[in-house]
Amino acid sequence: MSRKHVDHADILRFAEERVNLPKEKADEYRAQAGRLRDRLESYLEEHPDFSLKKMLLSGSLAKGTSLRSVSDIDVACYITGADAPRDAKKLLAYLAERLRNAFPNFTADQVQPQTNSFTVSFKGTGLDVDIVPILYDGDPDWFGNLVSQDDGSFLKTNIPFHLDFIRKRKKKDPHFSQVVRLLKFWSANMKKERDGFRLKSFMVELILAHLADQGVDLADYPEALQSFFTYIVRGGLREQIAFADFYKVSEVGKFTERIKIIDPVNAKNNVSVLYTDAQAKLILEAASDAGDAIDSALAAPTKQDTVRYWQKVFGSSFGS
Numbered sequence: 001m002s003r004k005h006v007d008h009a010d011i012l013r014f015a016e017e018r019v020n021l022p023k024e025k026a027d028e029y030r031a032q033a034g035r036l037r038d039r040l041e042s043y044l045e046e047h048p049d050f051s052l053k054k055m056l057l058s059g060s061l062a063k064g065t066s067l068r069s070v071s072d073i074d075v076a077c078y079i080t081g082a083d084a085p086r087d088a089k090k091l092l093a094y095l096a097e098r099l100r101n102a103f104p105n106f107t108a109d110q111v112q113p114q115t116n117s118f119t120v121s122f123k124g125t126g127l128d129v130d131i132v133p134i135l136y137d138g139d140p141d142w143f144g145n146l147v148s149q150d151d152g153s154f155l156k157t158n159i160p161f162h163l164d165f166i167r168k169r170k171k172k173d174p175h176f177s178q179v180v181r182l183l184k185f186w187s188a189n190m191k192k193e194r195d196g197f198r199l200k201s202f203m204v205e206l207i208l209a210h211l212a213d214q215g216v217d218l219a220d221y222p223e224a225l226q227s228f229f230t231y232i233v234r235g236g237l238r239e240q241i242a243f244a245d246f247y248k249v250s251e252v253g254k255f256t257e258r259i260k261i262i263d264p265v266n267a268k269n270n271v272s273v274l275y276t277d278a279q280a281k282l283i284l285e286a287a288s289d290a291g292d293a294i295d296s297a298l299a300a301p302t303k304q305d306t307v308r309y310w311q312k313v314f315g316s317s318f319g320s
Contacts, residue, residue: 005306006297006307012221030061039103051084054136058159059130067181075130079091094133116146117131142158173212186313197282197283200271206243206271207231207261211231226295229288240260240261241260255270255273258279293309
């Protein structure tokens, strides 16, 4: 196949110009999260009854997989103590009250409740910080219970282990993060173009981690992307994906959901639990179309045709 018109280097250039969050922006966002942490720590010194044990940057910014379009960052708050509510809704209310007390100059609309978090909006930068409470009972490895984004129930998690999971894959293959960002960009483009399409970032990361663990080389971006799409289409998202980093695969329970991608820190949590047959079908169709477009792009006789096929994957901004 010809690589004359668009090759690995062209995909990388596109990523650097249109996909990736620039380093200076990432540093700015981390600093914003740091100022939030410092202000809460000052509040804690004055209010020792608020037992906040740890604050950790989490999500894509912490993992190094943020897109240029990112408008919010995630911060996990480990909360402990006898006064911390054991009810999910009450825990969110408990945190919200203290956030508003810690930031008395904030208006009411700057601290907004979500399903499993509170969003703190900074008017100066336009940046939102999603503060996720994790109920913590002193586990030495920092396991705790967060409020599930899916249904509001408590869900066992471990933020340091999640970050370590991604760190291991990045160390093994330095191209891992970049391919994740490209796939997340593709997924975001599909969400805009196809009604009902959804494929959350965590699932993208775990599917790609599974492929990397199986020895798929991510160093050539057209081939790496094609490997991801081919895996989805050939397997139909029927294979159960699980990892042995922090538990034995034999500990994974029986799941009956259409897609079964298991949380690498919680063998009982299927992160794709809510995906229906119809949603799986949309993912398969989108992956099939993307794979076909890449094949056509690599075989196209002209640059115009090559760019047109890549635009089917990444949208009209590719090559513009």
